[in-house]
Amino acid sequence: MKNNNIMGYLKYTQYVYIIIALFFTYDAIMKLNEGDESYPFYFVIAGMSAFMFFFRRRFINKHNNRNKNQ
Template structure:
């Protein structure tokens, strides 16, 4: 189950990609891409949420 330790970083990568997409759409068209912003913020939140609970469960197992 070593893949579980790398999975939160996937959230971080996708969050960055969605935010870059939103910024590029804003600079090109001047419109705010709300779905991209929402998904980017949610993915970054999930990164910190999963990391916190992974540490909590690791402490409990020791």
């Protein structure tokens, strides 16, 4: 029962990563237009957040498929 609660929580937290990626992409574009030299750092964070979104999504799908097979 406890495992289902954790997976329910993780199912929704994956979307936090995509929100963070969108925010940092927007912030990087704003910094790029302003001429701020720190914009590559924001693109890196956005890329890592997007990667984490897809990684979490795949992990949750794997877990759900494993539970269906049992």
